[in-house]
Amino acid sequence: MLEILKQIALLSDVDLELLEKHVNENHIYIRNYRKGDTLHSQNDACSTLDYVLSGSLVAYSLAESGSATNVFEFKKDRLIGANLLFGDDRKYPLSIYCLTDSTLIHISSEAVRDFFHCHGFVLKFVRSLSNNSQGMNQKIAMFTQKSLKENILDYLDQISIQQNSKMVKIPISKRQLADYFGVQRPSLFRALKSLKDEGSLKINNREIVILEKPVDS
Secondary structure: OHHHHHOOHHHOOOOHHHHHHHHHOOOEEEEEEOOOOEEEOOOOEOOEEEEEEEOOEEEEEEOOOOOEEEEEEEOOOOEEOOOOOOOOOOEOOOEEEEOOOEEEEEEEHHHHHHHOOOHHHHHHHHHHHHHHHHHHHHHHHHHHOOOHHHHHHHHHHHHHHHHOOOEEEOOOOHHHHHHHHOOOHHHHHHHHHHHHHOOOEEEEOOEEEEOOOOOOO
């Protein structure tokens, strides 16, 4: 287990004897989860820093109607609970479940406090906090500042850059895409149809061509 821990960038600067001490005291442990498992329920107390060793998890909000909105996704090398572990209110504001089979490393608050004496750990911990905060800020902007069609075009532009093509293949299902935008699938389909009718997109299932935006006369 120590070999696995030392290969993780977050822990690479932590003294090996200190890591071994906390492993032996069960302050650091690895746990496997299956797709669909709930990692944390809303209002659960945050007692560990969770590092995603593999897999993908999502924080979601459940409305009174029963519909769920995916707020933030945690992929490999992301931290869960970093913003809560030492706060005044340590309760999870959202539930978190596994989108895929996942493996996580759980680190107790006692171990994290000890690791704060390591300058390298602190820098990487703060960087992870910043990355999570930026991701949340993007989601907030998506929900509050832009229309669904604008968010779809922004998302497709990002995928286009990643795939280096104006003809992009959506890497997730339409249901997952609707969850990503925090809307129901009919709303997503209406927005996509509107963009197609306007001449902004050509759509063939999960393959979408981004067309040049018409110039206003």
